[in-house]
Amino acid sequence: MQENENQPIRQEHAGFPWKQVIGLLLSLALTFLALWIAVGLSLPVNVTIAIIVALAIFQAFIQLFMFMHVTEGTEPVHQLISILFGIYVAFAVVAGTIWILYAQMG
Amino acid sequence: MAESLLSLNPKKRKDLPLEYSTEEGDLKIVGFWVFLAAELVLFGTLFGSYLVLQSHTAGGPSAHELFKIGPVMIETVVLLVSSFTCGLSTLELRRHNVKGLIGWLVVTVLLGLVFIGFEGNEFFTYAAHEGATLQTSAFLSGFFILLGTHGAHVSLGIVWIAGILIQLARRGITPVTARKAFIVGLYWHFLDVVWIFIFTAVYLTGWVM
Amino acid sequence: MNSITNFLSHFFVTGDPMIYGADVSIVLVTLAIFFVLTYFKKWKWLWQEWLTTTDHKKIGIMYIIAALLMFFRGGVDALMMRTQLALPGMTFLNSDHYNQVFTTHGTIMIIFAAMPFIFGLMNIAVPLQIGARDVAFPFLNAVSFWLFFAGAMLFNLSFVIGGSPDAGWSAYAPYAGTELNPGVGENYYLLAVQISGIGSLATGINFLVTILKMRAPGMTLFKMPMFSWSILITSVIMIFAFPAFTVALALMTVDRIFGGHFFTIASGGSPMLWANLFWFWGHPEVYIVLLPVFGIFSEVIATFAHKTLFGYAIMVWSMVAISLLSFITWLHHFFTMGNTAPVNAFFSISTMLIAIPTGVKIFNWLFTLNKGRIHFTTPMLWALAFIPNFTIGGVTGVMLAMAPADYQYHNSAFLVAHFHSTLIAGTVFGIFCGLHYWWPKMFGYLLDEKRGKWAFWVFMISFNICFMPMYFLGLMGQTRRMYTYPAGLGWGPVNFVITIGAFGMGVGFVIMAYNIIWSALHGKRDTTGDPWDGRTLEWSIPSPAAEYNFATIPTVSTRDAFEAMKEDKRAGKEKAPAAYKPIHMPNNSAIPVVMSAFMFIAGFGFVFWWFWMAIPGVIGVIGCMIARSFVYNDAHLIPVEEIERTERAAGRLS
Amino acid sequence: MMKTIRAKAAVILLPLLALLTGCSDKIVVMNPQGPVARSQYHLIVWSLIMMSLVLAIVLIIFIYVLVRFGRRKSKGFDPNDTGNRKLEVIWLIVPVVICILLAVPTVKTLYALDQAPKATAAAPSAVHGKTLTIDVTSVQWKWLFRYPGQNIETVNYVVIPSGVPVRFNLHAYDAMNAFWVPELGGQQYTMTDMPMKLWLQADKPGNYQGRSSNFSGTGFAHMTFTVQARSASDFNTWVNNVKSSKPALTHDTYMNLLKPNTVKPQTYSSYPPIVAKDLNKAQMNAYMNGQPTGNDAMHGMNMDNSGKGGK
Numbered sequence A: 001m002q003e004n005e006n007q008p009i010r011q012e013h014a015g016f017p018w019k020q021v022i023g024l025l026l027s028l029a030l031t032f033l034a035l036w037i038a039v040g041l042s043l044p045v046n047v048t049i050a051i052i053v054a055l056a057i058f059q060a061f062i063q064l065f066m067f068m069h070v071t072e073g074t075e076p077v078h079q080l081i082s083i084l085f086g087i088y089v090a091f092a093v094v095a096g097t098i099w100i101l102y103a104q105m106g
Numbered sequence B: 001m002a003e004s005l006l007s008l009n010p011k012k013r014k015d016l017p018l019e020y021s022t023e024e025g026d027l028k029i030v031g032f033w034v035f036l037a038a039e040l041v042l043f044g045t046l047f048g049s050y051l052v053l054q055s056h057t058a059g060g061p062s063a064h065e066l067f068k069i070g071p072v073m074i075e076t077v078v079l080l081v082s083s084f085t086c087g088l089s090t091l092e093l094r095r096h097n098v099k100g101l102i103g104w105l106v107v108t109v110l111l112g113l114v115f116i117g118f119e120g121n122e123f124f125t126y127a128a129h130e131g132a133t134l135q136t137s138a139f140l141s142g143f144f145i146l147l148g149t150h151g152a153h154v155s156l157g158i159v160w161i162a163g164i165l166i167q168l169a170r171r172g173i174t175p176v177t178a179r180k181a182f183i184v185g186l187y188w189h190f191l192d193v194v195w196i197f198i199f200t201a202v203y204l205t206g207w208v209m
Numbered sequence C: 001m002n003s004i005t006n007f008l009s010h011f012f013v014t015g016d017p018m019i020y021g022a023d024v025s026i027v028l029v030t031l032a033i034f035f036v037l038t039y040f041k042k043w044k045w046l047w048q049e050w051l052t053t054t055d056h057k058k059i060g061i062m063y064i065i066a067a068l069l070m071f072f073r074g075g076v077d078a079l080m081m082r083t084q085l086a087l088p089g090m091t092f093l094n095s096d097h098y099n100q101v102f103t104t105h106g107t108i109m110i111i112f113a114a115m116p117f118i119f120g121l122m123n124i125a126v127p128l129q130i131g132a133r134d135v136a137f138p139f140l141n142a143v144s145f146w147l148f149f150a151g152a153m154l155f156n157l158s159f160v161i162g163g164s165p166d167a168g169w170s171a172y173a174p175y176a177g178t179e180l181n182p183g184v185g186e187n188y189y190l191l192a193v194q195i196s197g198i199g200s201l202a203t204g205i206n207f208l209v210t211i212l213k214m215r216a217p218g219m220t221l222f223k224m225p226m227f228s229w230s231i232l233i234t235s236v237i238m239i240f241a242f243p244a245f246t247v248a249l250a251l252m253t254v255d256r257i258f259g260g261h262f263f264t265i266a267s268g269g270s271p272m273l274w275a276n277l278f279w280f281w282g283h284p285e286v287y288i289v290l291l292p293v294f295g296i297f298s299e300v301i302a303t304f305a306h307k308t309l310f311g312y313a314i315m316v317w318s319m320v321a322i323s324l325l326s327f328i329t330w331l332h333h334f335f336t337m338g339n340t341a342p343v344n345a346f347f348s349i350s351t352m353l354i355a356i357p358t359g360v361k362i363f364n365w366l367f368t369l370n371k372g373r374i375h376f377t378t379p380m381l382w383a384l385a386f387i388p389n390f391t392i393g394g395v396t397g398v399m400l401a402m403a404p405a406d407y408q409y410h411n412s413a414f415l416v417a418h419f420h421s422t423l424i425a426g427t428v429f430g431i432f433c434g435l436h437y438w439w440p441k442m443f444g445y446l447l448d449e450k451r452g453k454w455a456f457w458v459f460m461i462s463f464n465i466c467f468m469p470m471y472f473l474g475l476m477g478q479t480r481r482m483y484t485y486p487a488g489l490g491w492g493p494v495n496f497v498i499t500i501g502a503f504g505m506g507v508g509f510v511i512m513a514y515n516i517i518w519s520a521l522h523g524k525r526d527t528t529g530d531p532w533d534g535r536t537l538e539w540s541i542p543s544p545a546a547e548y549n550f551a552t553i554p555t556v557s558t559r560d561a562f563e564a565m566k567e568d569k570r571a572g573k574e575k576a577p578a579a580y581k582p583i584h585m586p587n588n589s590a591i592p593v594v595m596s597a598f599m600f601i602a603g604f605g606f607v608f609w610w611f612w613m614a615i616p617g618v619i620g621v622i623g624c625m626i627a628r629s630f631v632y633n634d635a636h637l638i639p640v641e642e643i644e645r646t647e648r649a650a651g652r653l654s
Numbered sequence D: 001m002m003k004t005i006r007a008k009a010a011v012i013l014l015p016l017l018a019l020l021t022g023c024s025d026k027i028v029v030m031n032p033q034g035p036v037a038r039s040q041y042h043l044i045v046w047s048l049i050m051m052s053l054v055l056a057i058v059l060i061i062f063i064y065v066l067v068r069f070g071r072r073k074s075k076g077f078d079p080n081d082t083g084n085r086k087l088e089v090i091w092l093i094v095p096v097v098i099c100i101l102l103a104v105p106t107v108k109t110l111y112a113l114d115q116a117p118k119a120t121a122a123a124p125s126a127v128h129g130k131t132l133t134i135d136v137t138s139v140q141w142k143w144l145f146r147y148p149g150q151n152i153e154t155v156n157y158v159v160i161p162s163g164v165p166v167r168f169n170l171h172a173y174d175a176m177n178a179f180w181v182p183e184l185g186g187q188q189y190t191m192t193d194m195p196m197k198l199w200l201q202a203d204k205p206g207n208y209q210g211r212s213s214n215f216s217g218t219g220f221a222h223m224t225f226t227v228q229a230r231s232a233s234d235f236n237t238w239v240n241n242v243k244s245s246k247p248a249l250t251h252d253t254y255m256n257l258l259k260p261n262t263v264k265p266q267t268y269s270s271y272p273p274i275v276a277k278d279l280n281k282a283q284m285n286a287y288m289n290g291q292p293t294g295n296d297a298m299h300g301m302n303m304d305n306s307g308k309g310g311k
């Protein structure tokens, strides 16, 4: 399978790595923002948790799109659907487990 | 030209980076994405378990008493930066620059080692000074296994990148080594994503509660 | 000296004649195998042709052989249980022994018989159906098989060494924890199921990528045979259900082996968390063993009704719906664990919803038969019997889904009847159906129809005798997992009938086994490659298929691609075959077998808390992975002359 | 072939019909003796009717297509009959409707069972509005019943007044079990880390078989008990009798009861304070070693004993 070795490769990535640098700065900013909201402010616990979880999800998407090239490939729809299904099931197991084990009668 | 194992129309592949240039590369990258999707559920299950056990301290130390902001922030920043350097290595891969690729991967591995060092130290401190081990309470079992699983993934990533570095040094950038370097990059970024949630769900909520 | 005998008497299970019998027969069978292989000088052949193979067809056959053996073991367990329960107050098995038997029966049947059987059939049929030369990751495929095999061996070893698990296939904490269950039995369960589960996850990824990426040109997803669709969906469920189980098993392993407190009574452990995690995998698991057989039935019913499948698109979408719903119903297995009304209400309704897509499929099969020309072959009989029998299992499932009613059925024989109605009338009928259907493609001859039909009728009727009365037994208050019961409750006669049915199923299975042997000697050769007038691509190539499957990859333009080709041929529009080209095929590899041997060693070490043994095993596994990473030359080229020779021998080239 | 299928249909459906009439008292689930079991029984009968309907539809179509198209030379073969939007919509809608018809009473019953059953109308006014609380502990392999109001304890049998809603607080000492008295109502698990509640009520005096329905080890099959429902006055007499004529449960006897074994029914006129603490096995071990049990605030989920779980 070596015959493809000389295929043309797109050189789109020449120049300063803006995408990566912005990704890094954003994730650092989000991290410290979350820390400040959790430790620095004293919002009600539920509100705090809602905000920091939202920030974490936002940051995860930054990694996914800025660093991980999730939309690349011959048929990127395959990995996109896989990740979406994974998110669906992961959400089911986290939310379901918490709901079931916290909402119990005595 | 030999007729290959699979029959998918290879035309689309021409405009894609080197790691997609063979059918094998294409398959393995998709396969790895699917694997990462499965890992989402694996970590999801660990998170769910940790979160329901978080308050089950059984008289032992609680999250609030245990976690120190300083070391955790260092771990977090180190891992975030390593994700960035790993992103740069993929960039150098795309530029066909072996030296740059190897260089940034080496930096990434070193940052990974720093992270593991800090995490190991954190675990050790808990165990040695607070008497907090996996056997202390359900909360601590959850904590050590969730973070331990992540840490084991990072350690495996370090060994894996080291193996790929050897192959890159020996063979340069070929479709096969390009694919390997790209996939290990995906893996590394994914671990960063997991850490973001550990940081939020374990440490931040631990401090909040 | 004393400590050595003491150790040995704990290491080997002692004191039970049945187990001594098993010890002796294991030693004898092993010796016999060694002898036969050595005498006929078959070691090299075995190693080169089978143990190191990466050919999906051979891996499929190995899966099926192993699964049939495991089905036999699980069946013997079932007959032992049924003998013990036949009459009130029987003393054939004591309590502890009975508890081990139902645990191994359930675990083996689901994890080491039903799943590998399905993996076998999908290995054989899927690449052929989609016009591929192998799966996406042939090496990984071999790894999956050998991990399953290592897990199965480890699990079965528990019978003679150390003692079997006895907490049920669902291994509920805290009973399965070390406080109440100190032996090694549960460790076996955890490690064996874990090892084979990793293989299942890999199989899921492998087949998902295979089906997504390796279809013949022109075969869009919606032109794909329904069995391949069902495997696509099943793979998705496996990929997302197994990681949860991996974690659950790992956490309990941490509890048992490293003193953790996830599910313990002490130190804040939450036993209910185990139930929650187990069923998060456990419910999708039942669809993992069901959807593939839905695919098989779709192929077989269409083939023998001589019609295209009715409502193809909605058949696909209903499976997609099932895959999504299957992840949000798990709580129905513990409605009675103190949940609040909103929680139970949510999961009652989400469970009932699954009846809708399943019903869609049932009606579509019925309407495929409608206006068909029905041929009652053996595979078709299994498929037809599935429809009413499975519907009974399905509708009783819906009854269980109604939480307040489930308070009365839960853990009763009614539940046992429900899940055997679905697992046997669904999964087992389905794998027997697929076995008869694809047998000629695997081995080049057909299973005998007359004997096959006998096996079918005996098994099917006995199945009803066995499991229909069990619903009533549940309503009469008998619970599951009771090793005995007193007279006077009216349970005795019902149990007796059930036991008769169980032995009848044994007879049916024996007839089937006899048929396999008889047909191997006298079976009709399949010279055309298309014994059933099939509709899909696997029937377009010779039986058994060549190493490379397709000499030239077919181009597809419609559903039922082979049927269309045959029509073209009849109309004289046959396309000239393309010229052969050399074919790349994956090399054999010893790494999967070796790796699974290390896995077995590691597993065995952990079972006995022997870290000196476990750690080298783990290192061996990692070493194998590293070794593999440095293998660059993993494929060989089949030259055109060899392809011509093979095709000529199969009568495809004049 | 046809004959066997028809015969099978009869074999399946006839007993179902027999069940609907509740003809046999051996079929305990179909022989409800209290309001809880009765509401579940109604739900079961309703679901049986709907399920028989579904099964009948499937069987009728099944038999029709096999008879019509299974013969050697049947007419009407149409290989182009590959789908029909209208039909497909029908078999999407009908099951949806059936599911709704099942879901509505399911949810209603669920919420109703969360509350104490309404006292039987025929009950004497003396017991109107009254409830009884009994704490149940499952131990490998026996059932302990504690009457906190009466300060008495029984083993492997329990006496309740008929016509009065009884609140069973369920708890496990070691393995999980499930408390099931089919004639009075469905089951509920017992767990080590949280109390669970189950409301049951008997219409009239009588003896009802109860058993554990969740596997808990060697003696599981013998983990049975009887529920003896007595009239309100007989119940009071029984309580007084116990108080005057039965021995007290001593600490040592209690510790013996906690060992894994099977025992005969027993009765005690009082119990030591440790019984009321609802310790599980781990907590008991800690207590015996002089360590804190942590049971004052149920460790872990912060469950209290008053019935309001969670936070």
Ligand code: HEA
Residues within 6 Å of the ligand: C170, C286, C287, C289, C290, C332, C333, C334, C351, C352, C354, C355, C356, C358, C359, C360, C362, C390, C391, C393, C394, C395, C396, C397, C398, C400, C401, C402, C406, C409, C410, C411, C415, C418, C419, C422, C423, C426, C427, D054, D058, D094, D095, D096, D098, D099
């Ligand atoms: C292949 C295996 C398989 C399959 C397919 C199913 C299918 C279903 N199962 Fe079953 N189940 C098991 C295997 C399976 N199950 C096992 C092994 C257990 C017990 C495990 C243990 O505890 O050890 C179990 C337990 C189990 C329980 C737990 C009970 C308890 O523990 O108390 C419940 C409760 O809701 C349930 C429900 C269902 C439902 C609603 C379906 C549905 O998917 C069925 C859908 C099908 C139909 C309904 C028939 C066809 C439809 C029509 C003809 C359309 C019209 C119908 C209606 C509108 C109703 N199952």
Ligand code: HEA
Residues within 6 Å of the ligand: C071, C072, C074, C075, C076, C078, C079, C081, C082, C102, C103, C105, C106, C107, C109, C110, C114, C167, C168, C169, C170, C416, C420, C423, C424, C427, C428, C466, C479, C480, C481, C482, C483, C502, C503, C504, C505, C506, C507, C509, C510
């Ligand atoms: C695919 C899954 C599968 C299959 C195929 C079966 C098949 C059978 N099962 Fe199984 N069963 C389960 C999955 C399955 N079961 C599970 C998950 C449980 C729950 C376990 C738990 O509680 O943890 C269970 C539990 C279970 C119980 C309940 C035990 C209890 O709770 O006390 C019973 C009791 O009757 C039973 C019976 C049978 C019978 C008679 C068969 C028959 O179909 C078997 C028929 C096959 C053979 C008999 C082949 C063997 C042939 C021979 C031995 C030849 C010699 C014989 C003669 C000549 C007669 N099973």
Ligand code: CUA
Residues within 6 Å of the ligand: A101, A104, C272, D191, D193, D194, D301, D303
């Ligand atoms: Cu179980 Cu709270």
Ligand SMILES: [Cu+2]
Residues within 6 Å of the ligand: C282, C283, C286, C330, C332, C333
């Ligand atoms: Cu289920």
